Amino acid sequence: MKIDVKHIQKRGKAGWRYRRKIPEELRTVLGKREHLVPLGATEQxxxxxxxxxxxxxxxxxxxxxxxxxxxxxxxxxxxxxGIAAARKMGFRQDREFPSPNEIEHDTDWQARMKAVETLVRKYVPDFDSVEDDDDDDDDDDLPLPDFLPSEADTALARALLLNSSGTPAPTLEDAKRLYLKERVGDDETKQMELERVFKLVVEALGKDRKLASLKREDAKDVRDHMLDGRKASSVDRYLNVVRAVINHAIREFDLAGATNPFMNLEAAPKDRAEPDKDKRRPFTLDEVAAITARIAYHAKTDLRHIWTILNGTGCRLAEVSGLRVADVYLDDAIPHITVEWHDDRRIKNKVSRRNVPLIGDALEAAKEAVKAAGKAAMLFPAYGRPRGPASASAALGKHVRACVSDPKATTHSLRHLMKDRLRLAGVPKSDQDIVLGHSSGSVGEDYGGDQVRLEVARRALEKGMA
Incomplete structure (x- = not known):
């Protein structure tokens, strides 16, 4: 029997699964590109x-x-x-309630009350005809509204009355939205990561929580929930996101005295965590030769160019796949590429911005890539887009894995190899940092002219590649 049901897929020995692509407009909301659920080993x-x-x-x-x-x-x-809407109407919040003796002559307060009455009439049409003749100060004679006031109108009325009901306490959701607006912006990758991380936070806590109510025990519950099925290194990255969001909220919401319970919280003690050197390893020269030969025969032209430039510069994959044609300077005294922040590509940090010389095969690959790009703005149009580096990584990764089975060897291993090449060639660490875009931790790393730094990088690369 053959299953002919939407979204069911057979996966060899792994059995059956439900696979459904997420519409592009919903991927940021859900934090993933597809919805996958195992269905079992048999058709039944x-x-x-x-x-x-x-x-x-x-x-x-x-x-x-x-x-x-x-x-x-x-x-x-x-x-x-509500405060913003009141401000547009000309009413500010930086004033105090008038005293009973001042109310009748306070023109601002009278105008506020008229604005509130206008809001009330939306829900109680015959409000003007109501006469309460009783002296018992109750409102039994007042008509009930036809329907409940909207949250927006209620908030505006409270703002007009100087928020007599008090200021609500911001929550984790408020902190996330503020960070999304002020720090993440239109970066789709970071939007998806933020949604993914905070989905785990809410799962662990059971509901949205007020920031001021969060305790250290809550932070530990979040960490433990994140550790379920995930590597400690991934959880540490997620906790960094949560820390940054809450710190931003404490500062921007003026939460005086509030502390961030996620500070100094680690997924695993440093002495038990996986050492950085064990997460990735450099390629051997034989492995690079084998992968290069395979890519030359089986990969698309743009992937061949990307691989060759990576091998000859030690750049990160996103730094090369996101290059614009304008970032390639072939006619300069020292041909080079400029790794720069732009709308279609983010760079890791400030020190990553640099000029990287092109020599040998990398220079030839850059020349061919510029010619192939024609009038396109991006040097590699297929990958110079949001999520483009991930696509390039997946495409190159297939060729890497066909030649090297060790999971610690990936496309990024080219960058590790360049580091080793520079070390073995006796290149000083300060010059290695200029090539690779690493921070030396010294205030002096920002000094010096671009042309001198480019010449230093060229000499370092020539030594390393020799």
Whole structure:
């Protein structure tokens, strides 16, 4: 029997799975590109599980659509928007309640009350005709509203009345949204990571929490939840994101006296964590030769050029795949590429911005790439886009794995190899840092002219590649 059901896929010995691509407009919301759920080893088991898994996927996408259409403001968000709406009407918050003797002659307060009455009439149309003749100060004679006031109108009324009900406390969700707006911006990769990390935070805590209520024990619960099925190195990266978001919120929300319970929280003690040197290893020269030969015969032209430039410069993959044609200076006294921040490519940090000389095969590959790019803005149009480096990594990774089975050897191993080449050639560490875009930790690394640094880098590369 052959299964002919949408979103079911056979995966060899791994059995059956539910695989559904996430629409592009929802990927940022869900933090992933596809929804995968194992269905079992047999067709019968897959068919039995399918209805429940499919229903869960439908609900997941439906909820994502709602979130994509605009997240519902939080209590703090309504509060902030209410203040902004009052300000547009000419009312500010930097004043105090008038005393009973001042109310009648306080023109600003009278104008505020009229604005509130206008809001009330939206929900109680006959508000003007109400006369309360009782002297018992109750409001039993007041009509009930036709329907409940909206959160936005309620927040505006409170702002007009100088928020007499008090200022709401910002939550983790408020902190995430603020960080998304002020620090992440349009970077789709970071948006997806932020959503993915905070999905785990909410799962661990059970619900959104006020920032001021978070304790050290909560932070540990989040860490332990993240560690379930994930490497300590990945969890440390996730915890860094949470720390940054909360620190930003404490500062921007003026939460005086608040502390960040995620500070100095590690996924694993440093003495038990996997050493950095064991996460990746350099290629051997024989491995590079084998991979280069395979890429020459089996890969597309742009991938061949990317691999050759990586091998000859020690750059990161994203630094090369995201190059613009304008970043390649072939006619300079020292041909080079400029690694620079631009709209289609982010760089790792400030010190990563640098000029990298082109010599030997890397120079020839750059010349061919510029010619092939023609009038395109990006040197490698297929990969000079959001998520382009990930696509290039996957494409090159297939060729790497066909030649080298060790999982610690990846495309990034070329960068490790360049580091070893420079060391073996006796290149000083300061000059190695100029080539690779590493920080030396010295204030002097920002000094010196670009042309001198380029010449230093050229000499270092020629020694290393010799």
């Amino acid at each position: 088991e897959a068919l039995r599980k399918y209805p429940r898994v499919h229903a869960e996927a439908e609900k997941l996408l439906a909820d994502a659509i709602k979130r994509a259409n605009g997240p519902t403001p939080t209590e703090w968000g309504y509060f902030r928007d």
